[in-house]
Structure formats: C-alpha cells, structure tokens
Amino acid sequence: MNQNEFVLMVAPFKDKVFRLAKRLLVSTEEAEDATQEILVKLWSKEEGLSGYSSVEAFAMTMTKNYCLDQLKSKRAGNLKIVHTNYSDSAPALDKKLEDLDTFNWVEKSIRQLPEQQRMIVQLRDIEQYEFEEIAKMLDMTESAIRVSLSRARKTIREYLIKTHNYGII
Amino acid sequence: MxxxxxxxxxxxxxxxxxxxxxxxxxxxxxxxxxxxxxxxxxxxxxxxxxxxxAQQYEKAVPVLEKQQRHNSSKMSHRSWLSVAASILVLIGVVGYVFFTTQDLKEDKKLGTFDDPEVAFKATQKALALLSNKVNVGIESVQYVEEYQIAKNKVFRKTKNKNSGI
Known part of the structure; x- marks a missing residue:
C-alpha cells in the first residue's frame, strides 16, 4: 500500500475519528493529537490491516481505547480544581451570550454524560452507525447499547427541558 | 408527517x-x-x-516515508545483532576463564623423581638451602637482645626506687 492509497483509505473515517476523540477529550488540540496518533498507528500497521474486516470499525475502537487511556492518565496526574468555591455568582457576559446559543447547551449536556454514554451518542446520533457496528466497536452487546443510549438521550432531554424553561424566564 | x-x-x-x-x-x-x-x-x-x-479533521494525514515506516523491522534487526554480540562476549569470557584456570592447574604440578636416591639428594639440597636462608637474618637479632638488656636495667632501677620509697 502506498501513501496515496492510505490517504484514500482513511479519508472516509478520519473525520469520524476526530469527532469521537473531540467528544471524549473536549479540547480540539488534544483531539487532533489523538487523531494523528491513531493515523500513525494505522499507517505503521498497514500489513496487518487486511486481517480486519472493517478498518473503520478497527480505527474507531483504537480511538476509543486511546482516548480513554488519555483521560485516565490525565486524571491520575492532575489535581482537579473545583471552581464552585470562588466563581462569580452572576454569569459573565460572554457566558450569557454563549448560553443563548442552543447548540452549546446540547454540547454541554452531552459533556455531562459518562464517557461510555457520550461515545454511544456520538456514534449513533451523530455518526449514524448501526447498533451492530457500535457493538463491535465498543465491545458491548446491542441491548446494553440500547439501554445506555436511552439513558443518555433521556438525560440530555431533562437537561434541555430545564434550560429551555430557564431560558423563557 | x-x-x-x-x-x-x-x-x-x-x-x-x-x-x-x-x-x-x-x-x-x-x-x-x-x-x-x-x-x-x-x-x-x-x-x-x-x-x-460537519466538524472535520483539518490537519494533513501523517504519511511517513516507507523507510521510516520500516523502522520497527530495522529495530528488530538491531536487537538481533546485539543478542549475537552479547553471546560472543559471553563465549569469550567463559573461554578465557576456562583456559587460565587450566594453566594454573598445570603450574601446580612441580615434578617428581623416579629414583629414590636422587630424590633423597634433592630433598637434602632443598633443606640445606632452606636452613641457609633461615640463618641469614640471625645477626640482626643480636641487636634486639641489646635492647632487651637495656630495658631490663631500666625496669630494675625503677623497681628499686619504688621499694626505696
């Protein structure tokens, strides 16, 4: 496989890898680094790739594992600072403006979900994978994914209804 | 709908x-x-x-040169080389130790005599040599005896003094 073939092969799913990484890692820079890492790994694996039925699913699984590892090491290494103690009670102006943007609310509500539910929402609602494919990627059963997805969607709904009502007042 | x-x-x-x-x-x-x-x-x-x-990954796809990609296989070659080198060094050390100890063993054999008369003479010669060498230092021991005499005088005096008091 030469370079052009490799670029063509990853073209359909490199954005999906990036979006999943961003969903988990939040920061764009970190997501870019993670994507870079995944693509380099794929490139160096090249000969072994033919053994996988779907390179895309394999890449998504790799992304999942890489990002979860990344999150774990970050959590172990850093002290979390809880801002609730000293934040200004009135939201800043830029914050207010941001809150007007409803898409930001949705993004925030997804960010509050546990990682597994976040991944499932990302793969199902945004990337529109079939349950069967998601099951393969995340190494879960389809019914477990359905339950998780339902829970995640309901949490998002609750969060949105709360902010929707708040927005009216 | x-x-x-x-x-x-x-x-x-x-x-x-x-x-x-x-x-x-x-x-x-x-x-x-x-x-x-x-x-x-x-x-x-x-x-x-x-x-x-709609979000997209905007960076370029990292495509390394073929040579760089095969770095991993080169690395394994290098590791095999180092394994071979260490085996060679090990053989060298073991061989060296083995041969030098053999030499020592041979040195320990000092030879023997078949004829008892010759053996007796050789023994006498060796013993004579030994006794001559032992006598070499005997004169210097005389000086040591002088010290002994002087010391005895001093200690006798002090003894007398003590008894005198």
Missing amino acids: ELYKIEILLEKYFEGETTLAEEKALKDYFSSSDVASHLEQYSSLFGYYGVAK
Whole structure:
C-alpha cells in the first residue's frame, strides 16, 4: 500500500475519528493529537490491516481505547480544581451570550454524560452507525447499547427541558 | 408527517428503539420550519447532531516515508545483532576463564623423581638451602637482645626506687 492509497483509505473515517476523540477529550488540540496518533498507528500497521474486516470499525475502537487511556492518565496526574468555591455568582457576559446559543447547551449536556454514554451518542446520533457496528466497536452487546443510549438521550432531554424553561424566564 | 406519528417516534427515540431511518425522519422533521410549538425544544438537539457531524479533521494525514515506516523491522534487526554480540562476549569470557584456570592447574604440578636416591639428594639440597636462608637474618637479632638488656636495667632501677620509697 502506498501513501496515496492510505490517504484514500482513511479519508472516509478520519473525520469520524476526530469527532469521537473531540467528544471524549473536549479540547480540539488534544483531539487532533489523538487523531494523528491513531493515523500513525494505522499507517505503521498497514500489513496487518487486511486481517480486519472493517478498518473503520478497527480505527474507531483504537480511538476509543486511546482516548480513554488519555483521560485516565490525565486524571491520575492532575489535581482537579473545583471552581464552585470562588466563581462569580452572576454569569459573565460572554457566558450569557454563549448560553443563548442552543447548540452549546446540547454540547454541554452531552459533556455531562459518562464517557461510555457520550461515545454511544456520538456514534449513533451523530455518526449514524448501526447498533451492530457500535457493538463491535465498543465491545458491548446491542441491548446494553440500547439501554445506555436511552439513558443518555433521556438525560440530555431533562437537561434541555430545564434550560429551555430557564431560558423563557 | 403527522404530529402524532412524530410523537410516537420521539417516544421510541428516547427508549433507544428507533432505526436509523426513523431517526432520519425525526431529523428531517425538526429541521423543517413547521415544528409544533410544544416540540420546539427538541429542534436544537436534532439540529446539533447535524452541526456536530460537519466538524472535520483539518490537519494533513501523517504519511511517513516507507523507510521510516520500516523502522520497527530495522529495530528488530538491531536487537538481533546485539543478542549475537552479547553471546560472543559471553563465549569469550567463559573461554578465557576456562583456559587460565587450566594453566594454573598445570603450574601446580612441580615434578617428581623416579629414583629414590636422587630424590633423597634433592630433598637434602632443598633443606640445606632452606636452613641457609633461615640463618641469614640471625645477626640482626643480636641487636634486639641489646635492647632487651637495656630495658631490663631500666625496669630494675625503677623497681628499686619504688621499694626505696
């Protein structure tokens, strides 16, 4: 496989890898680094790739594992600072403006979900994978994914209804 | 699509039981302009999914040169080389130690005599040599005796003094 073939092969799913990484890692820079890492790994694996039925699913699984590892090491290494103690009670102006943007609310509500539910929402609602494919990627059963997805969607709904009502007042 | 159908679909959606086609129908409905007012809150949710999917990875795909890619196989070659080198060094050390100890063993054999008369003479010669060498240092021991005499005098004196007091 030469370079052009490799670029063509990853073209359909490199954005999906990036979006999943961003969903988990939040920061764009970190997501870019993670994507870079995944693509380099794929490139160096090249000969072994033919053994996988779907390179895309394999890449998504790799992304999942890489990002979860990344999150774990970050959590172990850093002290979390809880801002609730000293934040200004009135939201800043830029914050207010941001809150007007409803898409930001949705993004925030997804960010509050546990990682597994976040991944499932990302793969199902945004990337529109079939349950069967998601099951393969995340190494879960389809019914477990359905339950998780339902829970995640309901949490998002609750969060949105709360902010929707708040927005009216 | 009729409103009640949308409501049923939404219910199914939140139970996680919709198919991809049904989800697409929901997305289409909420992206249209005539969304029922009591369902308006969901339009941002389905709108967001479309927006989120538009995000793209803008960096170039990292494609390394073939040579660099095969670094890993080169590395394994190098590791084999180092294994071979260490085995060679090990053989060298073991061989060296083995041969030098053999030499020592040979040195320990000093030779022997077959004829008892010759052996007797050799022994006498060796013993004579030994006794001559032993006598070499004897003169210097005389000086040591002088010290002894002097010391005895001193100690006798002090003894007398003590008794005198």
